Amino acid sequence: MNRPLSGTTVQIDVKGPTLEEDELAYLRSKLKESYNLTVRGIMVSDEPTPEPIAAAPTTHIIPQAVNSSDSRESEPSRIIPYTIRSGQTEDFPQGSLIIYGDVNSGAEVVAGGDIVILGALRGNAHAGMNGRLSSVIIAMDLVPLQLQIGNYLNRLPIDQKSRGYPEIARIGTEDVIIVEKFVKF
Amino acid sequence: MGKVIVVTSGKGGVGKTTSTANLGTALALLGKTVVLVDADVGLRNLDIVLGLESRIVYTSMDVIDKQCELSKALVRDRRVDGLTLLAASQKNNKDDIQPAQMKAICDKLRSTHDFVLVDSPAGIERGFSNASAGADEAIVVTTPDVSAIRDADRIIGLLQHARIEPINLVLNRFSPELVGNGSMIDQEDVIDILNIDLLGIVPEDTGVITSTNRGIPLVYEEGSEGGQAYMRIARRITGQQIPIPAFDQKGLFTSIMNWFTRKG
Numbered sequence: 293m294n295r296p297l298s299g300t301t302v303q304i305d306v307k308g309p310t311l312e313e314d315e316l317a318y319l320r321s322k323l324k325e326s327y328n329l330t331v332r333g334i335m336v337s338d339e340p341t342p343e344p345i346a347a348a349p350t351t352h353i354i355p356q357a358v359n360s361s362d363s364r365e366s367e368p369s370r371i372i373p374y375t376i377r378s379g380q381t382e383d384f385p386q387g388s389l390i391i392y393g394d395v396n397s398g399a400e401v402v403a404g405g406d407i408v409i410l411g412a413l414r415g416n417a418h419a420g421m422n423g424r425l426s427s428v429i430i431a432m433d434l435v436p437l438q439l440q441i442g443n444y445l446n447r448l449p450i451d452q453k454s455r456g457y458p459e460i461a462r463i464g465t466e467d468v469i470i471v472e473k474f475v476k477f
Numbered sequence: 478m479g480k481v482i483v484v485t486s487g488k489g490g491v492g493k494t495t496s497t498a499n500l501g502t503a504l505a506l507l508g509k510t511v512v513l514v515d516a517d518v519g520l521r522n523l524d525i526v527l528g529l530e531s532r533i534v535y536t537s538m539d540v541i542d543k544q545c546e547l548s549k550a551l552v553r554d555r556r557v558d559g560l561t562l563l564a565a566s567q568k569n570n571k572d573d574i575q576p577a578q579m580k581a582i583c584d585k586l587r588s589t590h591d592f593v594l595v596d597s598p599a600g601i602e603r604g605f606s607n608a609s610a611g612a613d614e615a616i617v618v619t620t621p622d623v624s625a626i627r628d629a630d631r632i633i634g635l636l637q638h639a640r641i642e643p644i645n646l647v648l649n650r651f652s653p654e655l656v657g658n659g660s661m662i663d664q665e666d667v668i669d670i671l672n673i674d675l676l677g678i679v680p681e682d683t684g685v686i687t688s689t690n691r692g693i694p695l696v697y698e699e700g701s702e703g704g705q706a707y708m709r710i711a712r713r714i715t716g717q718q719i720p721i722p723a724f725d726q727k728g729l730f731t732s733i734m735n736w737f738t739r740k741g
């Protein structure tokens with residue numbers, strides 16, 4: 293068997309359910325015996341590490357867990373069962389908007405919370421207008437003229453092309469709006 | 478009881494007047510009684526496209542002002558039975574007419590004709606409200622470019638708000654070559670954005686200019702692609718099921734043919 297670490301000293305970090313004293317002793321002897329590893333110390337933390345928020349470039353596709361903190365649960369939402377056309381606007385400062393249609397070029401949707409478009413976003417969308425920065429914009433086809441979340445505007449490629457899968461826009465760690473493939477909430 | 482159909486677009490110069498003249502003539506050629514109403518007060522040109530400009534005596538303004546009977550203001554097109562024109566006043570402007578007055582005219586015309594086609598001016602203001610005031614249905618004309626499409630979208634929203642339906646689409650000045658080389662939006666994308674039914678596609682046709690200058694609608698011209706397209710659209714308006722030929726498939730069709738010949 294190939295043992296590249298043989299003879300080295302290691303430290304074990306343990307998270308999650310704590311190990312008992314005898315289990316740790318067993319682990320220590322097993323590592324020495326089977327892999328010739330000397331255990332220098334064992335770090336036990338019972339706090340799960342937070343999921344890192346990925347500040348991925350728009351082309352980078354990673355499944356993401358959307359931070360569903362803040363007031364999302366307590367917010368009302370409104371359903372718009374039609375396409376919003378050029379010159380038309382839909383405002384819902386109290387909460388989130390769900391649109392069963394497209395938001396066309398020249399149209400505008402503004403919501404206090406999230407904006408979920410079960411169609412194409414070709415116009416302007418402004419989520420989190422009251423400052424909830426965890427607000428997101430999701431569209432089956434995300435090809436907007438302008439995106440705004442809270443007071444963060446745009447910052448995505450002007451010539452964003454239709455990708456053929458749903459995408460989500462939100463504020464990433466680097467304080468810019470990032471757009472990624474939408475996998476799940 | 479006839480149908481009142483407004484021909485409109487939002488953006489100017491996309492072919493509303495050309496479409497109104499050709500569809501009106503085509504419907505008359507199919508045996509329907511048709512009156513064309515020019516609602517472009519102050520900038521009329523439906524009379525020119527129809528070659529009737531020298532015969533206009535009264536206009537819709539005169540009818541509204543009770544200077545003449547509605548039936549007397551209708552100019553008969555002598556080339557085909559059943560086609561007449563109600564011209565717009567050239568010396569007035571759009572604010573001189575109220576939507577209710579246009580609606581009253583359309584309601585009267587509807588009772589004596591199979592089709593009343595109203596040629597709308599560009600824009601979304603009074604001229605458009607006048608033109609659409611009496612309409613049951615709408616034909617939205619667009620060209621395959623983003624600004625015309627956005628304006629068409631705007632107009633569709635206003636028509637829906639006014640509960641005018643169905644709203645059908647005529648895609649004008651379509652060029653298979655430009656779609657083929659990727660520099661023009663194809664019809665599927667236009668329909669995807671506007672989300673209304675496609676009534677027909679009229680190709681870019683240089684014959685339109687000569688036809689306008691001579692006052693002879695394209696549908697009279699044998700072998701004119703544009704004229705045939707308008708003829709097909711007219712048949713669809715009368716309820717006939719006529720497939721829309723896929724203009725952009727022509728290139729594809731030839732390339733498949735070439736491929737077979739090369740192989741064989």
Ligand SMILES: Nc1ncnc2c1ncn2[C@@H]1O[C@H](COP(=O)(O)OP(=O)(O)OP(=O)(O)O)[C@@H](O)[C@H]1O
Pocket residue numbers: 486488489490491492493494495496517597598599649650651679680681682683685686689703
């Ligand atoms: N299919 C076509 N092929 C080539 N040229 C066309 C076609 N349709 C329209 N045109 C040209 O486009 C111009 C505008 O057409 P038209 O007057 O019918 O548009 P309109 O929408 O009525 O304009 P307006 O908004 O000013 O009333 C004319 O010069 C006409 O010859």
Ligand SMILES: [Mg+2]
Pocket residue numbers: 493494495517522596597598
């Ligand atoms: Mg015109």
